[in-house]
Amino acid sequence: MKFKFKGGVHPEDQKSMAASRPVAIMPVPKTVVLPLQMHIGAPCEATVQKGDIVKKGQVIGKPVSFVASPIHASVSGKVVAIDTFRHPVFGHGQAVKIESDDLDEWVPEIPLSTPRDYKTLSKEDIIEIVKENGIVGLGGATFPTHIKLAPPEDKKVEAIILNGAECEPFLCSDHKVMLESADKMKEGLEIMMKVVGVNKAYVGIEDNKPDAIEVMNKTFSGTNVEIVPLRVRYPQGAEKMLIQAITGREVPPGKLPLDVGVVVQNVVTAVAISDAVKYNIPLIERISTVSGGAVKNPQCVQLRVGALFGDVFDFVGGFSEEPQKIVMGGPMMGFAQAALDVPVIKGVSGILALNSKEVKVEKEKPCIRCGRCVDACPVGLIPSMLSILGERRVVETAKTDYNVFDCMECGSCVYVCPSKRNIVQYIKYLKAENNALTSKK
């Protein structure tokens, strides 16, 4: 461990629930719903129509803005609808619904019969390949990878950091990927290093995954890639915390990792890059952790993007008891879902069904200024004050005097609050109100 970050919390790990079982491969679902927005940026435009026959890997949504990523069909079959469907992050959104023909046929020429060697490709070629194959950040943020790998000329990048921290409770799919696809990860990282133009890289892994650390050490021995074991603490996997722990540098407020000379990518994104460059395989499949107290057989599942949550739960054996909450992502920052007919999108690392014991919705009490939130906040804010400002609708002070926009909404403050205050919700409100004021001016 090099440096530590200040603050953070230590929720119960809960990873052995799913980690104790091998990754299960979900058979091709009967129906997939592919939202036209699975990335940071504007939604794509559908390139197919109702009634079209599509093959697996076919582009069905093309970007119409710079920051965007194309969408590919994850099964072969017929487009039965292009309509508003549930979206795990935005509630609802335009999506393409495909009914599988059970043939699971690729579009011709994918995957490539002869793998490409990245060393023979130019930087620009590689970026184009990554873009065309719809690769986005698979840690959950879904930022289009082809943009991240092409930093502006004036930003000097010194190293790439691969994020293998996986600090959220329950989630262990990144762990499994590190154990099972280490060679692909290595190749993906080499490709990234070539494209970005660096010769030093780090892989950060929380030290509750000693087997993954060992595999990584073996895979990368003798290279310029340093494996860094990290202290187990949430949110160690947050980009800023990761960079601080490995390099000691703090990304200034409002700035990017680029401003401290670093590009960060999730370990699974590296694997996706390798598949895309080598075989031209688009992002239509991923491994997600299916876990939670209400799941009968928690495990990691390799599934198609667009599969519906309900179908995924059925595949792992259903519920052991009535779930009270369904969460996309991890329990600290994930999104609660209103129903089970919501699709898995590219960034879904966790599919959780929590029971009533795990979900305690309690009434908020007034802030007793105990200071636990101040101790827990990794970016040096006073969450207590922000919650009070939010409660009392005092908007501008939150930005000017209390740095509300520094907040990464990790939820550490809420986790420790004895008054059970919804601090992050107040902060989101304050940010939204401040943005509204700025756009009015």
Added chain:
Amino acid sequence: MEMDNRLLTVTPAPHVRDNDSVQKIMWTVIAALLPAAAFSVYYFGTPALINLLIGPITAVIFEFIVQKIRKVDITVTDGSACLTGLLLAMSVSPEVPWFMMVFGSFIAIVVAKHAFGGLGGNLYNPAHVGRAAMMLSWPVAMTTWTKMTTAADVITTSTPLKILKEATKDTPAQAYNVLYDTFGSQGEMYKAMFLGFRNGSIGETCTVLLLLGGAFLIAKKIVTWEIPATMIATVALLTFIFGPAGLFTGDPVFHVMAGGLIIGAFFMATDMVTVPITRKGQIIFGVGAGVLVVLIRLKGGYPEGVCYSILLMNTVTPLIDMFVKPKRFGAGGAK
């Protein structure tokens, strides 16, 4: 998969929280005070017991009535009113009549707490405000610790701080010797003070039990160590330097154990609502409170200054919080 109609809870993240609660905090602090309170009943007898009961019970009753009138949730089970009443009782002399306790409890709960908005809204430590109001209204009764016969002891002296104050006025160079003589020797005085066999307010005499309670709270992370440590260290240092017989002739061990400093530093000055929220701010608070305690003890009219020192530092807490903020991540700029 059937499109079912199950009801799912949809709330914002995070979806897990730890097991702490306001209730747990308050009742744990009460538990930490009980050993010292029990000792006082043994040592001072029935008068102490009466006040120890009146304090919490009237506090809870007043809170219930006020919350009914305000038409807000009744929160008496969270333990905060009970704690305030208990602390108030433990900070007064055992001889204080019951009606003064009721008045103090009223001021603490109704005026100092609920008139400011209830839990979390008060600027001042409610127990200390109640005590200060009692002091203003009945100055003699509240500063009288007479000779009394209790079940455990025949107490023939006033409080050690009062003895020292009078002796300092009369014969400063000999002040400490006068004090030690009343206990027999310096060593015997230390023993008596440590174990609680001396005159004083109900909860403040038994140093050892209070220290154990305080250590328990710090270990349980209910209370942060910054304020007790800095307040006590400041008092020790300054009372050592500014001795009655000249510089560096003070007795810091005596001053630390004397009066309400231990109970104040661990249980009153750590009242989270009324002290700074950052650790750095808490250190400033502790040092400031310590300075004020010494100022009042050595130069002021009262023999003991803990109550006012805490209230005065409560006054500047919002100012401290305005200027002392945690280090902003990345504030140093890109390096």
